[in-house]
Amino acid sequence: MFIIISGTQSALFSSKSAQGTVAARPSEMGRSPDEGHDRGHWGNKWDYLLSLAGYAIGIGNVWRFPYLCYRNGGGAFLVPYVIMLVLVGLPLFLLESAVGQFSSSSCLTLFSVAPMFKGIGYSSLLVTLIASTYYSVVVAYPLVFLFHSFSSQLPWASCGNYWNSPQCALIASTNFTNSTERAVSAADEFFHNRVLEISSNIDEPNGFVWPIVNTTLFVWTFVFLCVFRGVKVVGKVVWFTSSFPFLMLIILFFRGVTLPGAWDGIYFYIYPDFSKLGDLKVWADAAVQIFFSIGTGWGSLATLGSFNKFRNNCLRDALFVPVLNCATSFFAGFVVFSVLGFMAHKTGTSVDSVTAAGPALAFITYPEALSLMPFAPLWAVLFFLMLFFLGIDSIFVQIENLVTSVVDEFPVLRARKGWVTFAACALMFLGALSCCTRGGMYVLLLLDWYSASITVVFAGLCELIVFSYIYGAGRAVRDLQMMTKKAVGMFWYVAWISVTPLLLLFIFINSMASMTAVSYRDVIFPSWAQNVGWLSALASFAGVPAYARLMTGITPTSSWGPALEDHKAAWAEYVRSHPLRHRLLHPRFSPSASSPSGPTSSSYPSSSSSSAEAKLLELRPGGGDAAADKGSPV
Numbered sequence: 186m187f188i189i190i191s192g193t194q195s196a197l198f199s200s201k202s203a204q205g206t207v208a209a210r211p212s213e214m215g216r217s218p219d220e221g222h223d224r225g226h227w228g229n230k231w232d233y234l235l236s237l238a239g240y241a242i243g244i245g246n247v248w249r250f251p252y253l254c255y256r257n258g259g260g261a262f263l264v265p266y267v268i269m270l271v272l273v274g275l276p277l278f279l280l281e282s283a284v285g286q287f288s289s290s291s292c293l294t295l296f297s298v299a300p301m302f303k304g305i306g307y308s309s310l311l312v313t314l315i316a317s318t319y320y321s322v323v324v325a326y327p328l329v330f331l332f333h334s335f336s337s338q339l340p341w342a343s344c345g346n347y348w349n350s351p352q353c354a355l356i357a358s359t360n361f362t363n364s365t366e367r368a369v370s371a372a373d374e375f376f377h378n379r380v381l382e383i384s385s386n387i388d389e390p391n392g393f394v395w396p397i398v399n400t401t402l403f404v405w406t407f408v409f410l411c412v413f414r415g416v417k418v419v420g421k422v423v424w425f426t427s428s429f430p431f432l433m434l435i436i437l438f439f440r441g442v443t444l445p446g447a448w449d450g451i452y453f454y455i456y457p458d459f460s461k462l463g464d465l466k467v468w469a470d471a472a473v474q475i476f477f478s479i480g481t482g483w484g485s486l487a488t489l490g491s492f493n494k495f496r497n498n499c500l501r502d503a504l505f506v507p508v509l510n511c512a513t514s515f516f517a518g519f520v521v522f523s524v525l526g527f528m529a530h531k532t533g534t535s536v537d538s539v540t541a542a543g544p545a546l547a548f549i550t551y552p553e554a555l556s557l558m559p560f561a562p563l564w565a566v567l568f569f570l571m572l573f574f575l576g577i578d579s580i581f582v583q584i585e586n587l588v589t590s591v592v593d594e595f596p597v598l599r600a601r602k603g604w605v606t607f608a609a610c611a612l613m614f615l616g617a618l619s620c621c622t623r624g625g626m627y628v629l630l631l632l633d634w635y636s637a638s639i640t641v642v643f644a645g646l647c648e649l650i651v652f653s654y655i656y657g658a659g660r661a662v663r664d665l666q667m668m669t670k671k672a673v674g675m676f677w678y679v680a681w682i683s684v685t686p687l688l689l690l691f692i693f694i695n696s697m698a699s700m701t702a703v704s705y706r707d708v709i710f711p712s713w714a715q716n717v718g719w720l721s722a723l724a725s726f727a728g729v730p731a732y733a734r735l736m737t738g739i740t741p742t743s744s745w746g747p748a749l750e751d752h753k754a755a756w757a758e759y760v761r762s763h764p765l766r767h768r769l770l771h772p773r774f775s776p777s778a779s780s781p782s783g784p785t786s787s788s789y790p791s792s793s794s795s796s797a798e799a800k801l802l803e804l805r806p807g808g809g810d811a812a813a814d815k816g817s818p819v
Contacts, residue, residue, distance in 0.1 A: 224289070224599075225415040225589075226492050232420025233497075234505065236489060237282075239427035239578025241480045241510040244323065244547065247575065250478070251518035252542030253470050255454050258461030263515070265462065265471035270511055273472060273688050276680035277481040277645060279503035280652060280661070285487030286499050287668050289748035291590040292484025297745045299655045304732025305647045309484035310590055312640045312725045317583045318616040319629045321408075324576035325400035326548060327569040329380050332396075334565040341375035342556035348378035372553035377706075380548070387627035387714050397621045405614040407577065412584050413606040416492050419581055426574045426581075433571035434513070434520055440564065441523030450526020453536040454518050469695045476692055477638075478514060479507050480579075482645030485586040495752050498669055521551065528554035547572060584609060627705060627714070634703040635718035639696050640725035646689040647729060649681065655739050657768025658682040660819055666772065667759040668747075678771045741819055757818035768819075 227233045254262045288295060292310065296303040333340050340346060344353035354368040377383045384391045411422045441447055461467050480486060490499065522536070528550075529536045541550045555564045588606050592599045620629045652661050658681045662673045703710050703718065710718075747753045765775050 224492075224593075225417060226494070228417055228420050230497070232416070232423070233489065233493060234502065235423040235427040236416070236420060236578075236582060237486075237502070237506045238509055239423045240485060240489070240582035241478065241506055242427075242430070242513050242575065243478075243579045244572055244576050245478060246510070246514045247517045247521065247572070248543055248547040250474060250514035251454065251521045252540065252546065253474055254515070254518055255522070255540060256542075257464075257467040257470055258458040259453075260455040260457035261459045261461055262467065262471065265468045266475065266511070269468075269471045269475040269688070270507060272680060272684050273692075274475045274479045274481075274507045274511075275503055276677060276685045277476075277649065277689075278479055278486060278507050279499065279677060280649065280681060281481055281484075281486035282490035282503060283499045283665050283668070284652060284661070285490030286493045286495070286497060287664050288746060289491045289495075291488040291491055291593045292586065293590045293594045294744070295484075295487050296651070297742045299651050299740070300738045300742060301732075302647065302651050302655070302729070302739070304729040305644055305651070306484060306590070307732060308640060308725050308728035309482065309644045310587060311728060312637055312644070313483055313485070313583050313587055314613065314616075315632055315636045315721065315725070317580055317587070318613045319620050319632045320576070320583075321404045321580060321613065321617050322397065322401055322620040322625065322629060323544075324573060324580065325397055325404050326380065327572040327576070328400040328403065329396050330548070330552065331566060331569040331573070334562050334569060336562060339552070339556045339561050339565055340379070341372040341552055342561065344371050344374075346375075346379070349374050350378070370549070370553055372549045372556070376548045376552075381626050382623045383626055384623040386708055387624050387631065387710055390622035390624040392623060393618070393621055394623060394625070397625070398618065401617050401621055402614060404577065404580070405610045405617075408580050408584055409607060409610040412581055412588070412610075413603045415602065416585065419585060423578060423581070426578050430571045430575045431513075433567050434517060436567060437564070437571070438516070438520045438523070440558075441520055441527070444523065444527035444530075444558070446526045446528075446530025447523035448526065449530065450522040450524070450536050451519055453526065453540075454522035469692070469699075472688060472692045473696065475511075476642060476645065476689075479510055480582075482641035482648070483583070483586065484590065484644075485582050488586040488589050489582065491589075495668060495747060495749065496670070498671070500665075500669055500671060500673070521546065524551060524554045528557060531557050627708075627710065630705055631703055631710060631714055631718045632721060635700075636721040636725060639693070639700070639722050642689065642693045642696055643726060643729075646686065646693055649686050649689060653681045653686060654769070656741065656819075657765075659765045659770045659772060660768050663760070663763055663765065663772045664756070667756055667763075675771060675773070682769065746818065760818045 227236075254260075254266075257265075284295060284298075285291070288297075290297070293303065293306040296306050342355070344355060349371065350369065352367070352369045353371055353374055355371055380394075380397070382394050412419055442451070476482070493499070525539050526536055528539050532539070539550060539554075551568065552565065555561055555568060558564055584606065588602065588609055591605055591609075592602050598605050619625065620632075622628075652658070658678055661681065662678050665673050702715055747756050763772060763775060765772060
């Protein structure tokens with residue numbers, strides 16, 4: 186659906202166990218105290234931002250958003266889309282990245298804030314494991330196309346090949362993906378009969394498709410080589426893998442708009458139909474697209490944020506990346522529909538008749554349109570390279586999230602992080618083989634339909650409940666103000682405590698209500714397959730209640746808070762000097778609200794307010810040094 190779709194403490198960092206503080210070696214004295222020696226850290230701010238951009242901007246920006254925009258009122262769809270960006274995307278993005286940066290924690294250790302809910306982290310990791318497994322096969326498809334693009338004539342531009350059927354036509358003007366009784370385009374037959382060698386149903390795996398197996402192996406080898414050394418290397422690789430797709434989009438855009446008929450396609454894409462805004466489904470589509478396109482709910486944003494310096498201005502980052510993601514989606518629509526307009530002009534049909542969504546757009550319709558251009562092989566090479574790099578960045582981040590979460594949870598593995606990365610990549614390659622058979626497309630769609638779409642929304646909703654209500658939105662705002670030394674406005678607070686949870690609940694209910702039996706090319710999957718799909722979804726859900734039965738405690742443990750001792754001590758002092766009336770109330774309503782930059786002589790609470798804060802937040806009256814305190818300052 187969203188297909189979509191990045192170590193440990195330094196010797197300078199305080200141990201989060203009872204081992205105490207480790208002194209810095211003389212050779213490290215010149216290093217910034219924010220730099221993690223063992224855990225890893227970003228080389229610079231742009232490494233982080235490009236990793237975020239590569240993670241959030243994926244294949245779905247090309248094959249899903251443009252179709253949704255066209256279907257839901259053209260330019261009018263931008264109204265609910267921008268509203269959902271502001272009310273859902275930005276608040277969730279800031280919360281996840283900020284709590285990761287504040288605690289230097291990945292998506293498992295993050296829940297030391299409320300140990301009973303650690304199952305949310307396990308659910309996120311399980312769905313990451315499933316989604317990354319099948320998504321790697323989707324990323325492998327462009328490589329197969331790329332191999333076939335190095336020829337004088339594109340193989341999907343003719344019908345005289347051994348994989349073609351008697352129904353093959355160079356251009357099929359009907360909806361060729363939904364029927365075998367009508368003409369079938371050469372591009373459709375190339376994808377299904379040559380690339381996938383697809384069987385008639387999920388019941389018939391019928392052996393491996395070796396080109397897909399080999400390209401999937403290449404994907405995981407490439408991922409391992411880029412990730413096993415940690416974020417230092419990933420941060421450099423993404424300078425190319427994140428920027429290259431933008432360059433290709435720009436090149437394809439200028440090529441597209443100069444084609445005859447291009448502006449008919451663009452008009453079809455953006456012409457506003459404001460009557461659509463009265464349809465609740467349009468708003469639901471906007472909310473779902475925003476949620477999945479920016480990558481919240483997977484735990485990856487927290488993990489990426491955990492490699493930041495403690496004082497990084499995550500408030501600014503929370504605006505930059507989601508807005509860039511949405512702008513890229515909208516821009517990609519011009520790239521797609523300019524070419525679809527050219528295709529309609531060339532074939533004498535309407536734009537509506539050649540418009541498709543999902544895999545059909547990326548692997549059938551758009552390649553078919555490319556085959557009609559002059560120098561078609563060149564444009565095909567550029568397009569499929571772009572798809573590959575759009576997808577591979579998302580896998581980088583997901584694997585870094587998975588591996589970092591494991592070694593953070595089990596520090597004994599940190600010295601063997603490279604081997605943990607190898608084991609994760611090998612395991613997911615073996616799992617991906619189930620999607621590399623002749624029935625693999627059915628398996629891929631089954632997992633995507635059930636496992637990812639519901640669980641990620643559920644995890645995001647639970648995460649928001651934990652930090653807004655269990656830990657408290659007031660505490661979260663206070664921690665963010667202490668970390669960034671900047672005031673956190675009422676917009677973020679109101680969004681976290683009321684608007685965003687309600688909209689996430691709406692997205693979750695809508696996702697559940699809209700679940701239908703999965704099908705592909707009018708082939709409805711058998712009941713046993715549907716049951717397997719539901720079981721995969723329930724397995725991801727089960728982590729939350731199962732872990733809650735094993736653990737108790739909804740108050741922060743002693744390991745919650747900043748990783749460095751000096752930051753943790755400053756945080757404890759800040760908590761004492763900025764008491765809250767209640768954990769759910771914004772610090773603006775505290776007894777002695779003051780500048781967020783730090784405590785001042787006038788900001789220290791009176792004994793009565795200090796006692797009230799101690800009662801509400803389990804803070805001992807009289808305080809004491811943070812390092813000596815056995816519990817969290819809050």
